[in-house]
Amino acid sequence: MTAEQFLxxxxxxxxxxxxxxxxxxxxxxxxxxxxxxxGDIRDPSLLLEMxxxxxxxxxxxxxxxxxxxxxxxxxxxxxxxxxxxxxxxxEFDAPDGAPCRIFFLIVAPYEDHRHEYLxxxxxxxxxxxEESSRQKLLGVETFEEFAExxxxxxxx
Amino acid sequence: MSDRxxxxxxxxxxxxxxxxxxxxxxxxxxxxxxxxxxxxxQLEKARExxxxxxxxxxxRSYRRIRxxxxxxxxxxxxxICLGCFQTLPTRIQRxxxxxxxxxxxxxxxxxxxxx
Ligand SMILES: [Zn+2]
Numbered sequence: 001m002t003a004e005q006f007l008x009x010x011x012x013x014x015x016x017x018x019x020x021x022x023x024x025x026x027x028x029x030x031x032x033x034x035x036x037x038x039g040d041i042r043d044p045s046l047l048l049e050m051x052x053x054x055x056x057x058x059x060x061x062x063x064x065x066x067x068x069x070x071x072x073x074x075x076x077x078x079x080x081x082x083x084x085x086x087x088x089x090x091e092f093d094a095p096d097g098a099p100c101r102i103f104f105l106i107v108a109p110y111e112d113h114r115h116e117y118l119x120x121x122x123x124x125x126x127x128x129x130e131e132s133s134r135q136k137l138l139g140v141e142t143f144e145e146f147a148e149x150x151x152x153x154x155x156x
Numbered sequence: 157m158s159d160r161x162x163x164x165x166x167x168x169x170x171x172x173x174x175x176x177x178x179x180x181x182x183x184x185x186x187x188x189x190x191x192x193x194x195x196x197x198q199l200e201k202a203r204e205x206x207x208x209x210x211x212x213x214x215x216r217s218y219r220r221i222r223x224x225x226x227x228x229x230x231x232x233x234x235x236i237c238l239g240c241f242q243t244l245p246t247r248i249q250r251x252x253x254x255x256x257x258x259x260x261x262x263x264x265x266x267x268x269x270x271x
Pocket of ligand 1: 237263266
């Protein structure tokens with residue numbers, strides 16, 4: 001996967017500089033709504049249900065202030081990612097108990113002929129594993145700055 | 157979209173999630189990335205609840221198709237069935253009534269799901 005292929009899953013319409021939500025479920029709703037408003041998603045309520053169910057198996061909070069809710073849905077026709085920040089942080093049942101500030105929502109269809117879902121998930125986890133990348137992501141103001149921070153993280 | 161198709165989509169997403177996360181290879185990969193995958197009993201309970209809301213004949217159709225294909229319900233995108241990738245005839249009915257047959261692809265037989 002090249003940096004540009006990686007960035008093709010993101011988009012300015014799926015970039016949230018500061019989440020309005022203050023609870024875990026509120027975050028899931030807000031992320032899902034943004035994804036659905038961007039098209040290629042049939043029914044946001046089905047999507048939210050799927051994301052909540054995945055979350056019920058164990059938090060997708062990874063620690064270090066990062067959470068990556070994810071899943072596949074019949075309601076999705078393309079793999080897409082929403083990026084969001086919350087500077088105040090949101091309690092997300094992460095393993096380290098710390099509130100989450102950086103969020104990626106990944107939704108993929110079941111017809112994943114290119115087998116892109118798990119590699120994408122892995123790549124996202126890898127890019128935020130460095131403290132310096134997380135700091136940069138928390139400071140971005142625009143989608144362009146976000147894309148540049150991701151390119152840098154990708155190169156490292 | 158009719159409630160009948162919507163319920164089947166819910167069931168399918170849930171069953172495919174259970175299948176995928178119970179696949180040892182997939183589960184191992186998610187866990188290696190730092191995600192926890194447990195509490196499967198909750199998903200089974202949700203599945204039981206959902207099954208009660210689906211008419212018997214719809215469930216029979218769904219099961220029959222699921223024996224042949226991974227997905228019994230597929231989206232329609234730009235007039236194409238995303239199960240077999242054939243263009244659907246324009247006369248095909250969108251959605252379905254409260255009773256009667258579910259909308260299905262003439263080519264592959266999968267249940268169709270529109271926006
Ligand atoms: Zn078909």
